[in-house]
Amino acid sequence: MKPSFDILIVGIGGQGTVLASNVLGEACIIENRTVRSAETHGMAQRGGSVESHIRIDGKHGSLIVPGTADLLVAFDLLEALRYRHYLPAGGRLIVNRNLVVPTSVYQQALDVPDDESILAALAGLDVACIDAAALAREAGNILSQNIVMLGAASADIPLRPETLEEAVRRCVPKKTVEVNTAAFRLGREKGAGTTP
Amino acid sequence: MAIRYLLGNEGIAHACLEANIDFASGYPGTPSSEVIDVLRVQKERPFTVEWSTNEKVALENALGAAWCGQRALCTMKHVGLNVAADPLMTSAYTGVTGGFVVLSADDPFAHSSQNEQDTRRYAHFARLPCLDPASVQEAHDMIRDAFALSEEFGLPVIFRPTTRICHSKGDVDTGAVGTEHQTAVFHRDPKQYVVIPAHTRVLHKNLNGKQQALKKRLVELGYNRHTVRGSTAVVASGVAAAYVQEVIGGDVSLAIVGAYPIDEEWLREFVDRHERVLVVEELDPVVEEAVRQVATRTEVFGKMDSTVPYEGEFNPAIVAAALEKAGMTPTTTFPAAAPVQGVPPRPPILCAGCMHRPTFYAMKKVFRDGIFPSDIGCYTLGLQLGAVDTTICMGASITVGSGIARSGEERPVVCTIGDSTFLHTGIPGLLNAVYNGADMVVVILDNRITAMTGHQPNPNTGVTATGAESTPISLDAICRACGVSWVETVDPYDLPVLLETFRRAKERRGVRVIISKQPCVITARKSGVRRKAYAVDPERCTGCGVCRSFGCPAIAFTGENATITELCAGCGVCADICPSGAIGMEGRR
Ligand code: SF4
Ligand code: SF4
Numbered sequence: 153m154k155p156s157f158d159i160l161i162v163g164i165g166g167q168g169t170v171l172a173s174n175v176l177g178e179a180c181i182i183e184n185r186t187v188r189s190a191e192t193h194g195m196a197q198r199g200g201s202v203e204s205h206i207r208i209d210g211k212h213g214s215l216i217v218p219g220t221a222d223l224l225v226a227f228d229l230l231e232a233l234r235y236r237h238y239l240p241a242g243g244r245l246i247v248n249r250n251l252v253v254p255t256s257v258y259q260q261a262l263d264v265p266d267d268e269s270i271l272a273a274l275a276g277l278d279v280a281c282i283d284a285a286a287l288a289r290e291a292g293n294i295l296s297q298n299i300v301m302l303g304a305a306s307a308d309i310p311l312r313p314e315t316l317e318e319a320v321r322r323c324v325p326k327k328t329v330e331v332n333t334a335a336f337r338l339g340r341e342k343g344a345g346t347t348p
Numbered sequence: 349m350a351i352r353y354l355l356g357n358e359g360i361a362h363a364c365l366e367a368n369i370d371f372a373s374g375y376p377g378t379p380s381s382e383v384i385d386v387l388r389v390q391k392e393r394p395f396t397v398e399w400s401t402n403e404k405v406a407l408e409n410a411l412g413a414a415w416c417g418q419r420a421l422c423t424m425k426h427v428g429l430n431v432a433a434d435p436l437m438t439s440a441y442t443g444v445t446g447g448f449v450v451l452s453a454d455d456p457f458a459h460s461s462q463n464e465q466d467t468r469r470y471a472h473f474a475r476l477p478c479l480d481p482a483s484v485q486e487a488h489d490m491i492r493d494a495f496a497l498s499e500e501f502g503l504p505v506i507f508r509p510t511t512r513i514c515h516s517k518g519d520v521d522t523g524a525v526g527t528e529h530q531t532a533v534f535h536r537d538p539k540q541y542v543v544i545p546a547h548t549r550v551l552h553k554n555l556n557g558k559q560q561a562l563k564k565r566l567v568e569l570g571y572n573r574h575t576v577r578g579s580t581a582v583v584a585s586g587v588a589a590a591y592v593q594e595v596i597g598g599d600v601s602l603a604i605v606g607a608y609p610i611d612e613e614w615l616r617e618f619v620d621r622h623e624r625v626l627v628v629e630e631l632d633p634v635v636e637e638a639v640r641q642v643a644t645r646t647e648v649f650g651k652m653d654s655t656v657p658y659e660g661e662f663n664p665a666i667v668a669a670a671l672e673k674a675g676m677t678p679t680t681t682f683p684a685a686a687p688v689q690g691v692p693p694r695p696p697i698l699c700a701g702c703m704h705r706p707t708f709y710a711m712k713k714v715f716r717d718g719i720f721p722s723d724i725g726c727y728t729l730g731l732q733l734g735a736v737d738t739t740i741c742m743g744a745s746i747t748v749g750s751g752i753a754r755s756g757e758e759r760p761v762v763c764t765i766g767d768s769t770f771l772h773t774g775i776p777g778l779l780n781a782v783y784n785g786a787d788m789v790v791v792i793l794d795n796r797i798t799a800m801t802g803h804q805p806n807p808n809t810g811v812t813a814t815g816a817e818s819t820p821i822s823l824d825a826i827c828r829a830c831g832v833s834w835v836e837t838v839d840p841y842d843l844p845v846l847l848e849t850f851r852r853a854k855e856r857r858g859v860r861v862i863i864s865k866q867p868c869v870i871t872a873r874k875s876g877v878r879r880k881a882y883a884v885d886p887e888r889c890t891g892c893g894v895c896r897s898f899g900c901p902a903i904a905f906t907g908e909n910a911t912i913t914e915l916c917a918g919c920g921v922c923a924d925i926c927p928s929g930a931i932g933m934e935g936r937r
Binding site for chain 2: 164165173174178180181184185188189190191192193197198199200201210212213214215217218219220230231233234235236237238240255256257258259262264265273276278313332
């Protein structure tokens, strides 16, 4: 048995991966569990690809080794593909059905990736594909997609949903508590069962 | 006392509060910046805190406070210590009365840096104690106690966290914020503080005399510690020790080096007990050199025999592989997991609406054959736009540029430098270029803030670190005072005027300065600026792709047509670039 449950959250700088990882960390504190995490700061946050490592019950370093993550949560399809090697074969992926085409594609005239071909390349994993934008809108704010994703992933995370909800309330700005709580619940209810 | 989920740098800042810090200064640099950023926004602030103009300035300011008996902290990234090295080296001689901690954050793998230098070398060079935490909790605990250690030996203490300490989070046990502060009193003592030769020779001897006791103390304090478990052993330091603990077998001994200088007797005694010793540390083989020096019959593995990599950062898989090479079985082996090939890269990119982009665009358009030395900041990303030919260290755009210009190279030199970098170390270079008759254009990218490290204010911003208003300096006046007679300030969102300004600069000789001025879009948005988004008229768009080459991330381009996404910040520059007049403010077309 691995001593820690290792989650990798990936996305694009500005999508709120750090907030999502903060919620998980705070939930560990509430449940009196140890936790280690690592984040991207600095230059990469300018629209670049970013990753947050969270190790629930972690006691040592904060980095997850490729091939050993227990769960991959991706805020963008292309980022799911970029980091899929962090999961073992058949590993669990929760991905937002959202694709921001990197400017590099236009500038270097690369093939524009599309949802279907990316999802095909992700076959072999245990994938749940979430329409986080729609659920976030339903919750009241498109910006709550990161919390929707967390809700959708929560069934696979060894933390109690009540704890996670409490952690959401503690971590998000006061004015957005209601929207984000709704986002978490919608993600949890409608997310987990979804298949591509 | 209270377990909290904290970023390494937050834990460090909190420990400073627990240790009754009186004075904090620094220059922003990833991964160190959040320490001062946390201290400066404390509601209760019974201490002085400032963002200084550069690291040397920061260190000397904090040293002044420490000479007045206060507890002082100075923060920077590793390469910042190069700038501050001058006062650092001699502050070891003069010593301090109040506790003085110099935080210099290393960046293995150069996530956000120009090199992978190792601060521990500076500590050795200056003969100063250096603390090297292995975890976020240890970073907190070490800093809390570092001030007392500094006072005990009368020496500045170097604190060296790495990226994976500063920017890792964990459950941290924090203590109560202290309430005892020192009133600053300077006691005149020229023999201590005036380093003329007669004084400094004595001071040097005193510094050397402290070393033995210091080494012993670092073992006593538990920073350097070991457990003997078998005939083979690992010696690890810093965050690498955490990775070792994750994979080391139960029959392998472990020594953790968390502080320097290392007590050779302690180390020899440990090494001697083992047949084989593997040294695991990121960056330079500092511990390894010490181990090899004391080893008599023990076989030593490390970087020098290629068991462990010299460069980059480690993780448990790298450590497990090293253990295997050294003949020690790790508890886990890791699968070889290669990334999927051919995924389009997503490097960081200048924001939509960033003022640097039109400035680079105009510069390149007017100076097609120009040489473009640049500097350190978000604008280094101008590399993707072909607008950055050199970057070496802070302030070097102007100096490398004037060197190229005066070397006889015939193409025009146009260098770019941010406002904060200009104030950091750009000014002496400008003065030098003017006085020595260089022929070049200096473009100051004035976005009113130190953006890349997280938007810290600088003397150009108009507020200090604590948010207090202060009169912003005038870049124009500084340039003129340096002897530049042609200084033009221009709004980069006004592309026709910007282009015209570059053209006018091209017609002249000598040092010409263009100040391209517009707040960073991120700070502008935070302060409530909202600009209408732009849109492409599909009827008029001919699909020529000119806007694509501009490189704004809000412009998507798929085969026939350009479209503008919700990332648009409304700077309006692409509307001026489109040759078909197809781009306009949303709703206006
Ligand atoms: S943060 Fe500011 S300066 Fe940096 S890329 Fe974005 S807009 Fe430009
Ligand atoms: S107006 Fe054009 S250049 Fe400016 S942010 Fe919008 S899309 Fe980018």
